[in-house]
Amino acid sequence: MISLYIDADACPVKQEIYRVAERHAAKGVGLKVFVVSNAPIAVPRSEMIERVVVAAGMDEADNWIAERARRGDIVVTADVPLASRSVKAGAATIAPNGEAFTEDSIGMTLATRNLMDSLRSAGAVTGGPKPFSPRDRSEFLSSLDRAIVRLTREGFGAT
Numbered sequence: 090m091i092s093l094y095i096d097a098d099a100c101p102v103k104q105e106i107y108r109v110a111e112r113h114a115a116k117g118v119g120l121k122v123f124v125v126s127n128a129p130i131a132v133p134r135s136e137m138i139e140r141v142v143v144a145a146g147m148d149e150a151d152n153w154i155a156e157r158a159r160r161g162d163i164v165v166t167a168d169v170p171l172a173s174r175s176v177k178a179g180a181a182t183i184a185p186n187g188e189a190f191t192e193d194s195i196g197m198t199l200a201t202r203n204l205m206d207s208l209r210s211a212g213a214v215t216g217g218p219k220p221f222s223p224r225d226r227s228e229f230l231s232s233l234d235r236a237i238v239r240l241t242r243e244g245f246g247a248t
Contacts, residue, residue: 090119091246094154096166097126101221102185102229113237118246125150161245173199181236187228
């Protein structure tokens with residue numbers, strides 16, 4: 090069974106994840122989607138989708154995901170520290186814009202995130218992230234599909 094964890098509070102691609110998961114499940118891939126948030130979020134009624142509401146507080150959803158994610162799972166998050174923890178656990182980790190976090194890239198990504206955070210704390214205006222685009226959504230769909238296919242080929246998700 091492939092567990093697909095969504096850091097859901099600000100995730101712009103939840104509907105896409107549900108559709109891709111349903112499509113792969115229809116092909117016989119064993120998938121379970123966990124929609125993890127600090128507040129209740131509407132999710133489709135499906136055996137394969139579970140809503141998880143964690144306690145309010147900083148990083149509670151991240152901690153819940155990081156404690157469970159392992160090799161053969163997928164984590165969808167824009168949170169770089171959670172991505173780092175997920176990659177270290179061996180999970181395929183994807184940002185909502187389709188960027189795959191890997192062992193090769195996560196160090197630099199985390200360092201850049203920490204530098205920008207320090208600059209903002211010192212009062213620098215850094216501009217923030219670019220707006221989410223249709224191309225980002227398309228890149229995400231491709232990345233998620235590739236991750237599921239790769240894990241299936243590696244023997245995960247067998248029913």
